[in-house]
Amino acid sequence: MGFNVIVKEDECIGCGACIAVCEDNFELKDGKAIVKNEIVEDIGCNQDASESCPMxxxxxEEV
Ligand code: SF4
Structure with a gap:
């Protein structure tokens, strides 16, 4: 049990909102957000990051 965290890179505008609320699991690389760990045991701040994303x-998703 855990959560699968995915950024649709082609839709990301690199605004940094997800990093601002969840730098534990997101970082900017070449102007796009990337997820450090796509499978996490605890949802932590990942849901907040998802809700912060303007795109x-x-x-x-629970897996
Ligand atoms: S909040 Fe959304 S659009 Fe902004 S950097 Fe993160 S994934 Fe990209």
Missing amino acids: NCISV
């Missing part, structure tokens, strides 16, 4: 391009 709605972060998915957090």
